[in-house]
Structures are given as structure tokens and as C-alpha cells.
Amino acid sequence: MVFNVASFVTQVAVLLLLLILVHKPLGVYLARVFEGKRSTRVERLFYRVSGVDPDSEQSWSIYLRSVMVFSAVSILVVFLLQRLQGVLPGNNSLPGVDPWTAMNTAISFATNTNWQTYVPESTMGIFVQMCLLAVQNFLSAAVGIVVVVALIRGIVRTRTDRLGNFWVDVARTSFRILLPMAALAAIVMVIGGVVQNFWSTDVVNQATGVTQTIPGGPVASQEAIKILGTNGGGYFNANSAHPFENPNVFISLFQVFLILLIPSALPYAYGRMVGDQRQGYTVVGVMGTLWLSSTALMGWAVASAQGTATAAAGGLGEGFEQRLGAAQSSIFATATTLTSTGAINVAHDSLPPLAGGVAIVNMMLGEVAPGGTGSGLYGLLILAIVSVFIAGLMVGRTPEFLGKKIGPREMKLTAMYILVTPVVVLALAGVTVLLPDAMANAPASGPHQFSEVLYAFTSGANNNGSAFGGITSSGPYLSTMMGLAMLLGRFLPIVLVLALAGSLAKQPKIPASSGTVPTHGWLFGSLLLGVTVIMTALSYFPALSLGPLAEGLLK
């Protein structure tokens, strides 16, 4: 399989052009939804039945409590109904899901991770996929988005403890943003060849005597939100490498576009909401620079076709789909790991070592380029606060961010946010490496085995969900540890972001002075970029050296 550079460049250019074209109208629409005051009649009915008062706003602690309770209830319901699959309709004759898998999967889908420790074809029937997992795809994406909306409100508002109403924000994000976009995307996908029915089809080739049962299912409707909500949990085991999820290169490119769509439009909405579009452009500029650099690096690493087995095969092929090609798969692999998506259209485990390394680094960056729906933007805004802090140290002034003082409390929350994910990843991966029984689940040898474990915990704690698929994570130990990584990696940052939002909202707005470090423009953008890269490098370089770097550089 040849890496077609011309095709690679064309596809990146097409994506860039499309995203530039739509980010403004979509960003304006997003901001309008978030700032909307009126509810539609259907929404009002929805609130009345749920027992929500749409006109009452919440303080940060109540907003947080709603996030936590809603996520806990989601996890519990998804867990219980998976356990009961055997007696529920639409189970495709499959039994109840085993408790470890059900627990891991419930956490995985409610945290927007969509790590799949199960083989969908032989574990999850239509009911579980359509009514539980796909619904969580919408709601977990919406939760990510509303958390950044609350943070932006915290920046914009002054002398208040009100950050909005969680239930209203989730409902509007789900029904006004995600649902119509997913519906459009699903229709395009069906026309492009993605399956959407409720039965399998028996085919018989009379000439060869081969009989096959061609699977079916509500795939397109789930695929659309899986990609758009940066979720990544596939209807089939092979995920977006499966021809029924990703039938041709056009749909594959369309999927990359959808992955990047909402995260790259959110900064425009942010700029509009804070009343300074330059803020949004600086953020999206940093995201775009990281995305382009990482995509180029991934392309180079894939094109190198490193590896003894790859060389013996005469080039790339293992884990790749012939119809998609190496160029498209590199672009997909970058987008899926720079966001919290984790869908795959090529087996990441079989990628050349440094390409697998780029995928891991992308997740370690905190998935901020452009990141998961909502989580990408709040991740980058936290890094922006770190940047003004560092700049403030250099000029000897109390740092400010958009008219809000970054005092000790704000800085402690920010610093903890930066520390949480690396600690979770490195501690859990470190413990696992010490347990021979746990390491037996990663059958590779040498640095590649370590990479499989590092990839798994990086993916879990960053709520990505892609994997070096050689690892078997369905046993009690890894199910539990991965469940823990996903929970901590999702909710600790959310606690910190909402606490930060609450503390910013209380402050008065202080006017910018000559000593204020501007948070827009080339200078600040470069600083933010540098901080993002250096933070990641400082946290993870030793671990990376033992895994992908050792495998890629020593051979």
C-alpha cells in the first residue's frame, strides 16, 4: 500500500477549507442556543414532565451536582439494562452482559470515552445499542459542551453565583444542536452506503456455494452521533474500519469532517459570548496549528512504514482497509486522537511505532486540538490561564484573564486540572506494569507491550476510547482500572472547571490596564502553544521513551 502524498495534502486542504467555511455560521448558531432565553413548547413539556424549572439558574455547586447525579443515574441505568438484556426485547438472542463488561461499558459511554471492552456483534443487541449506548452518545457529548458553556458564563458574568441551568443546557444542546446535525449526517451516511435497518440478510452464492449472514442494525443513526459527538463507540467491533460503518473514502473523509466540526466551531461561539472575537480566533488558531502539525507528523510516521513485519510485507497493509488507503487513515487516526473520539478506521496497534506514538501524544496533549465536544475548549482555556499566569510571573503582575483576576484559588484549581490526568494515567499504567497477571492481557513483547498498556490508560483517562487493540481489557482487573481511569479523567476535571467558573463569576470585571497581558494575537497564541506542548512533554516524556520512542528509534 503506497502512501499517496498528493491525496494526503488534498484531503487536509479540503478539510481545512470546509471547516473555515462552516465554523462561523455554526459558531454563531451555537452561541445563540447557549444564550437563548426562550424554550419551545416541546421543550417546556419536556421540562414539566422531568420536574425542571427552566427559569431558575444554578450556582456552580448545584450545576456540578446535576452533572454528577445525571451521569451517575445514566451509568446505573445503562449498567442495569445491559445486565437484563436477556429478558428485554431487541436482544438479538444475546444474554445479559457480564457484570464487569456492563460496568465498564456503562462508565465508558456516560463519560464520552466509548472504550469498548466487548465485541459488539456477540455482546450487544439492537436495544442496548440503540436505546442505551447511542443515547449516551448524545447526552455525554452534551454534558461536555454545557460544562464549557458554564465556564464561559463564569468568565463573562460578574458578581453573581449563577451559571445557568444544567438541565436546560443539556436539553438545548441535545435537541437543538446535536439531534438535527446527527440526523443530517446520518442521512448522508445512509446514501453513502452505511446500513440502517433492523434485520440481517442471508445471502447464497449459487456458483461458489458460500452462504453468509450479512448483519444489519440501526448503524447510520448511531454512527452519525458517534462521530459528531466525538464519542467513538462503534456498532461493530472493527469500528470505522468496518465497511458497514465506513463504506468508502468519501464517507471516511466526511467522518473526519464531522469529528472536527463542533470542536472547531466552539471557539467562535466562545469569542462571540465573551464579546471579543479575537479571543476565539487565537484559541482556534492554536488548535489548528496543533492539528496541522500533528497530522503532518502522523503522515510522515505512517509513510515511513517502519517495522520488521511491515518491511517483510513490502509496505503498509496490516490493519489498513484497501478502499480507504494510508493517506485517509493517517488523517483519521490524527483527528480521532486529537479529539476525544477514539473511533478508528485503521488498527492503531499495527501502525508503524512512531505513528502509534503520535496517536498517544495527541491524547496526552489533553485532546485540545480541537478536542472533544466541549472538553477540548475547556482544556485549552485552562491552558490559556496557565499561560497568563506564566506571563504574569515574567512581568511581575497579578495575572488576569478577560478582566478576571487569577488569584491563588483560581490558580490552584487550574494547577490541579493540569495534574489530574497525567497522575491518573501514569499511576494506573505504572501499577499495571508491576502486575505480571495484568500484563498477560497485553500479549506483545518488549516496548510494544508497554505501549499497549500506556495507550489504554492514556485513552481511558482522556476519555478517548481508541486502543492498541491487542490488549484484552475484559477481565475484572483491567475493566475496573479502566473504569476508574475513565471516571477520574472525566469528572475530576469537570469538578475543577465548574469550581473555577463559580469563582470567576463572583468577581467584578477589572478594566484592562497597560500591565494586562493580552490574551489574543500571535504573541499569546505562541505562548499558549508552547505551554501546551511543554506541559505534555514534561509530564509524559519518560513514559513515551519506554514505549513508542524505544520501539521506533532503536530498531
Next chain:
Amino acid sequence: MNIFSGYLRQAGTALRFLLLATVVLGLIYPLAIFGIGQAVAPFQANGSIVKDSAGRPAASALIAQVVADEAGTQNPLWFHARPSAAKWDPGASTASNLGPNDPKLLDAVKANRAAIAAAEGVKESDVPADAVTASGSGLDPQISVAYARLQVTRVAKAHGLSPETVQAMVDRRTVTGLEAFLGQPSVNVAELNLDVAAAAPAK
């Protein structure tokens, strides 16, 4: 106590909210897409099922269909698909997930190469990469143009057809144009074997 009742009330809200959201997002939405799909693109929505010359459902244009024995050796009468970690089972898609330096993968690649070179009567170096490597899904219906060309002589001979006729079928099933540029030029084996079956004299 106050805090506890606050949690309980929110849990009630959460449960009702989740239930209502499930009706919209988990039932109405997929059913609407199903309805639209069946109306607008029933062929694609139902798995791109292609029929044989007698009009019976014979294969999916998107899923590899392979004639192989228990050991996984593909039948020499037909065009071969790529190796598959899923043994081409449409209900069990998977990749090998072996690393690029994995000794098991190295052995598998070498064995595949030797077997294909022997079966087609060509040099080992003429066997392209896609022919010796498993796809990401295990169901990849397509092979490279080079691998298809390699198999023309054998398939033509097996069916009493001229190599030119079979080569023309390959050309007809080769993806070209923009799709080949963005992806790569590929040949659909599932459909190609149906063409061969339709053209071959009955046995």
C-alpha cells in the same frame, strides 16, 4: 438531610429526563432515519446486497465473500480476498492487532507471501503488500489492482475463460477517478467473483 433530599430530588429529575431523552434520541431519531433510509436509499440502507444473474441475493458489495476451507486456504477457482483475522465471518469483524515488529506477524506475512507466490506461479517479490496483510475489519472486500492482475491467469484457466475476458472484468470492477485518488485504485472481489460465475460455462 437537606443535602440528601436535594440529591434524591435531582436523581428523580435525572431519571425522568433520561427516559424522555431516550424516547426522542433512542427511538424516534433512529426510526426516522430508518424510514428516510428505506425511502431514499433502500439498497444502501439494507447492506448493498447484490443479486446473481437469477436475481437471488448473492453477496454484499461491501463485505468480503471468500471460498475457503477450514484451515483458511482460499479456493483456487476464484479470486482471493486479503487475509482476514476474522476468517471473513461477517458477524465477527476484527483486525489482527499485531504490532509492526511482532514476530507472529512477521511469520504470518512470510508464510502468506510464499503460499501466494507458489499458487500464482510468480516470484515472491511480485506479491503486493495487501495480499499478505490482514485488513482492519477482516471483511475488506477489495484488493489492489496488482493483486487482482496476479490472479487473472489462474482464475481464467480454472473457468475456461480467456485471460483477456477476465482482465476486462477486473478493469470493470476497478475503482477509478476521484475515489481512487483519495483512496486508492482497488478491485471489489465479491462482485468480481459474481461476474466470473455469470460468465463461466456451467459445470
